[in-house]
Amino acid sequence: MSAASPRRRVWPIAAVVIVLLGAAAAWMLFTPRALSFAGGHTVSLTAYSGPSPVGVPEELRSGDAITRGRYLTQAADCEECHTREGGQPFAGGLAFATPFGVLYSPNITADRETGIGAWTDADFLRAVHRGIARDGERLYPAFPYESYTLITDEDALAIKAYLFSLPVAHAAAPPNSLRFPFNQRWLMGIWAAFYNPDQRFQPHTDRSPEWNRGAYLVEALGHCGDCHTPRNLAQALDNRRKFGGTVISGWRAYNITPDPTSGIGAWSDEELAEYLRSGHAMGHGSAGGPMAEEVAASSSRLTVGDLHAVATYLRSIPTIRTPDLPLVRTEAASDSPKAVQAALEPRGREIFEGACASCHGWSGVSLLTPYATLTGDRAVNDLSAMNVVQIVLSGARTPTAEGPVLMPAFGDAYSDTEIAAVANYVTARFGAAPSRLTAQDVAQLRQPSP
Secondary structure: OOOHHHHHHHHHHHHHHHHHHHHHHHHOOOOEEEOHHOOOOOOOOOHHHOOOOOOOOOOHHHOHHHHHHHHHHOOOOOEEEEEEEOOOOOOOEEEEEOOOOOEEEEOOOOOOOOOOOOOHHHHHHHHHOOOOOOOOOOOOOOOOOOOOOOOOOOHHHHHHHHHOOOOOOEEEEEEEEEOOOOOOOOOHHHHHHHHOOOOOOOOOOOOHHHHHHHHHHOOOOOHHHHHOOOEEEOOOOOOOOOOOOEOOEEEEEEEOOHHHOOOOOOHHHHHHHHHHHEEEOOOOOOOHHHHHHHHHHHHHOOHHHHHHHHHHHHHHHOOOOOOOOOOOOOOHHHHHHHHOOOOOOHHHHHHHHHHHHHHHOOOOOOOHHHHOOOOOOOOOOOOOOOHHHHHHHEEEEEEEOOOEEEEEEOOOOOOHHHHHHHHHHHHHHHHHOOOOHHHHHHHHHHOOOO
């Protein structure tokens, strides 16, 4: 019997490779939807017998379209993305660094030339639900239309009414700078065919009214997954790892599944609601970076009932464990400056003593404000120390009822080596385990990749 020819031997291997590539492509292209995990039975809003989960809370439903639109716009966090630093609110121009280049948010005030003043209701709904602008141009999914597609027509038009009531800004956004082929907007039509269901929110009849309200707030308006869910190679949300945490522009958006070690499973509903309202929860730390901005512009404006609905919904998300996030250390450190000094970085201790201890305290429990307490803070218990470095570099500003709580930026005051040293000192002294940052790590975080 003669040996098989080389060609005959290659064909089975090629077939296996093709099958594997096809399976990988199908895995990426046919991802679960945002609410697929919930299962159960869904109905249209008109067929739902419970209290409406959409729109504004009951106490605001007698308001006019602009009043309702203001609340919905805040819940959708539109201002944060459509306002550049120092610019007029909603006038656009904010830069978004992506793996494919830089995008700039557009002006969404009612200016007829550079904004959306000439848009009809149908134009606005098409953009919000399908990601298509008035002129037919495809929008990039930095605008989360695959989440906003769940928003009802009535709510979207209330948002439009509110936007049209605001001061007009004549401001054109800078041109995007995307590499080929990503600058070909028609490709977004293919992307949307796989990742945008173009379907409005449908309540789950086997879930509570509070759960359905929370689902609408989190998935449709709040689009929380856009920061807290990892993305696949096509830059679509990978809902198989829903809310498991990811990195955005050098900041770590943490796991918000019910995992008790690396997620929010150890938080009470009251603590979750308080964190979203004020940017701080006793024993769990304070929000920083993009999350602090979200709290200030969006979640802090929600009613108490809506905040608890969000907490109820988050409790139902499938649990995901993030391996590199240890259980948060909740006990305070010794209040002695010299305690465990031998195990920590001397330069880090010197910097902490000179610039940090007066606010944060040697024990990690601040005597000035709970917002400065380090004990229990997730960022301090993160082995990457990524958010610790970012706070040191850029500072923080947390609005409170008593006025803003400020932490100055130290990025210009200390070298990369020194910032790495103080971050390693902080995680070792107050966290569950020490980080091992180098100057090179800090240099990368100064100019984060997308």
